[in-house]
Amino acid sequence: MRVDGLLEKAIAQLQTPVPVRASWRAALLREIAAAPPPRREEPRAFVRRVRWTLHPTVAIAAAVACLAVGLASGVLLSRTRAASSADASSSAELTTVRFVIDAPSARQVSLVGDFNRWDASANPMRPSQDGQSWIIEVPLSRGRHTYAFVVDGDVLRDPSAPTLVDDDFGVRNSIIFVGDGRT
Amino acid sequence: MGVPEGITPQMSEEPVASDADLVRSVLDGEAGAFTLLVDRHAAACLRFAARMLGTREDAEDATQEALMRAYRALPTFDPRTSFRTWLFSILVNRCRTSLLRTSRRERRIRLESDAVERAYVESQANALELQVEISRALMTLPSELKEAFLLKHLEQLEYEQMAEVTGLGVSALKMRVRRACARLRRELEELHHAR
Amino acid sequence: MIGRRSACLFPIAAVMTLAFWGDSARAQQTNQREATLRLTPATRSVIDAVADSLAGAGLPWAVLYDKAAEGVLKGASEARIIVVVRALAVRLRESRRLLGDAASADDLSAASSALYAGVSPALLRRAATTRSERPNAPSLSLTLTVLAALVSQHVPPEIATASLESLLRRGARELDLREFQRGVEGDIGGGSPPVDAATIRTQHVLQTIDSRRTPE
Numbered sequence: 271m272r273v274d275g276l277l278e279k280a281i282a283q284l285q286t287p288v289p290v291r292a293s294w295r296a297a298l299l300r301e302i303a304a305a306p307p308p309r310r311e312e313p314r315a316f317v318r319r320v321r322w323t324l325h326p327t328v329a330i331a332a333a334v335a336c337l338a339v340g341l342a343s344g345v346l347l348s349r350t351r352a353a354s355s356a357d358a359s360s361s362a363e364l365t366t367v368r369f370v371i372d373a374p375s376a377r378q379v380s381l382v383g384d385f386n387r388w389d390a391s392a393n394p395m396r397p398s399q400d401g402q403s404w405i406i407e408v409p410l411s412r413g414r415h416t417y418a419f420v421v422d423g424d425v426l427r428d429p430s431a432p433t434l435v436d437d438d439f440g441v442r443n444s445i446i447f448v449g450d451g452r453t
Numbered sequence: 454m455g456v457p458e459g460i461t462p463q464m465s466e467e468p469v470a471s472d473a474d475l476v477r478s479v480l481d482g483e484a485g486a487f488t489l490l491v492d493r494h495a496a497a498c499l500r501f502a503a504r505m506l507g508t509r510e511d512a513e514d515a516t517q518e519a520l521m522r523a524y525r526a527l528p529t530f531d532p533r534t535s536f537r538t539w540l541f542s543i544l545v546n547r548c549r550t551s552l553l554r555t556s557r558r559e560r561r562i563r564l565e566s567d568a569v570e571r572a573y574v575e576s577q578a579n580a581l582e583l584q585v586e587i588s589r590a591l592m593t594l595p596s597e598l599k600e601a602f603l604l605k606h607l608e609q610l611e612y613e614q615m616a617e618v619t620g621l622g623v624s625a626l627k628m629r630v631r632r633a634c635a636r637l638r639r640e641l642e643e644l645h646h647a648r
Numbered sequence: 649m650i651g652r653r654s655a656c657l658f659p660i661a662a663v664m665t666l667a668f669w670g671d672s673a674r675a676q677q678t679n680q681r682e683a684t685l686r687l688t689p690a691t692r693s694v695i696d697a698v699a700d701s702l703a704g705a706g707l708p709w710a711v712l713y714d715k716a717a718e719g720v721l722k723g724a725s726e727a728r729i730i731v732v733v734r735a736l737a738v739r740l741r742e743s744r745r746l747l748g749d750a751a752s753a754d755d756l757s758a759a760s761s762a763l764y765a766g767v768s769p770a771l772l773r774r775a776a777t778t779r780s781e782r783p784n785a786p787s788l789s790l791t792l793t794v795l796a797a798l799v800s801q802h803v804p805p806e807i808a809t810a811s812l813e814s815l816l817r818r819g820a821r822e823l824d825l826r827e828f829q830r831g832v833e834g835d836i837g838g839g840s841p842p843v844d845a846a847t848i849r850t851q852h853v854l855q856t857i858d859s860r861r862t863p864e
Binding site for chain 2 (some may be wrong): 690691697726727730731735736737738742745760763764765766768769770800
């Protein structure tokens with residue numbers, strides 16, 4: 271950007287150093303000295319070493335019991351969740367949305383977005399009967415979602431949908447608003 | 454070849470510690486290493502904050518808060534990135550907070566001689582007059598334009614670095630710098646002709 | 649052979665398993681953190697710290713992991729991913745400051761896109777206020793998304809905001825805003841100056857809204 275004479279002078283003036291007052295510096299260093307020293311963070315561990323005196327056999331038995339209870343709860347929970355996913359189109363919370371992209375010469379297309387953690391293996395699309403496009407139906411929660419297609423390894427936005435302005439990684443995404451059962 | 458960023462040139466032959474080295478030292482328990490980081494970066498922080506906020510008092514508060522936050526957050530600093538850019542992202546945030554606080558009370562552009570002296574004085578009469586004109590012109594800019602202008606032309610950051618500091622996209626930043634330059638030019642021309 | 653010390657870890661591991669399995673929020677958190685497993689521990693640690701900081705402030709942290717996962721998919725370097733995640737966190741904080749505690753995660757994401765595009769904090773707040781004054785107005789996230797889209801197409805932010813305000817005050821619905829955005833983008837793509845496109849399309853949509861009110 272061209273900066274002309276008047277602006278140049280202004281910039282030069284603005285670049286005049288602002289003296290650091292000794293008293294200010296001293297006060298800052300005192301405050302730093304009084305603060306707890308920052309320490310490198312330990313790698314996050316879900317299991318911490320605890321000094322327990324417990325016979326290994328007792329420990330293992332207790333663990334097996336806990337795991338059995340946990341597994342039972344987990345199976346129940348995932349069944350409940352699966353039921354609500356399968357019934358998505360009639361659920362008040364999820365709406366089935368159909369995504370279509372024209373890609374007649376593609377070998378592999380998948381849908382990625384904030385609803386599947388941008389995982390290209392999570393939602394593979396199927397080719398249409400005439401082979402001209404690729405299709406998938408996905409249950410989405412109400413609200414705003416960003417997405418894209420992965421076509422033979424390339425991430426592409428949806429040419430028929432509004433584009434998100436953020437282009438942090440060079441390729442813009444598409445955006446969809448899921449309303450009350452309508453998109 | 455200029456001196457790499459974050460390095461203070463030294464006359465002796467001792468190896469100069471990079472910012473990342475100094476951060477590592479602090480985390481290893483060498484508190485004195487942070488004093489070196491302060492001395493390396495405080496002046497630039499103070500200068501940016503002074504131009505952004507308009508008074509030395511506010512600039513010193515914002516800079517002090519920024520350096521304290523940086524000290525506490527050192528474990529999160531990624532040594533692969535620029536310490537200066539990281540520090541400035543903290544400082545920009547502090548300045549924004551400070552501006553929000555001061556916008557709640559009435560702010561007047563103070564051009565009395567003691568206010569100018571409190572800001573950044575030390576010149577002959579002509580330069581002082583120019584300084585007042587520039588301060589006045591800068592104060593007329595909306596804060597988001599001023600911020601972009603100062604990061605680009607005062608701190609001389611690349612647009613990618615500015616994006617990291619401000620959280621904005623590069624094209625938005627270029628637009629802001631362009632608009633800031635246009636407005637400043639207009640203001641300065643008016644003030645200059647009014648002399 | 650399992651030693652005493654190792655065996656002592658089993659009850660803890662089991663209790664932790666039970667806690668995670670039974671707690672869906674925790675499970676989601678684990679899943680989202682797993683999405684960034686393809687990053688080095690150092691990078692994951694930085695992202696975790698930024699996410700924890702947002703969580704501590706009551707801000708949506710999951711979007712940071714989405715953003716990191718997006719970066720992994722698109723082949724971005726880890727340094728770039730960290731920069732982008734940090735920048736997003738900055739914008740989310742700013743969005744919260746501007747929109748207040750009642751703003752949803754979608755609202756904050758939309759606001760952060762608007763900030764990214766260059767909408768000033770003042771204009772963003774103005775658009776949000778105008779929208780909140782209208783009963784049955786389109787969602788804040790849609791309103792701000794349209795605003796961001798227009799500004800990114802070089803419609804001056806003041807014009808874009810004023811156009812949206814006109815539409816909202818006249819009772820624009822979601823479909824109207826979407827038609828407006830599509831129309832402006834299409835006109836700009838066809839060579840119209842952004843200001844003209846925004847001004848003319850605003851008039852078109854206002855007429856559409858008015859014609860809905862006209863009794864047959």
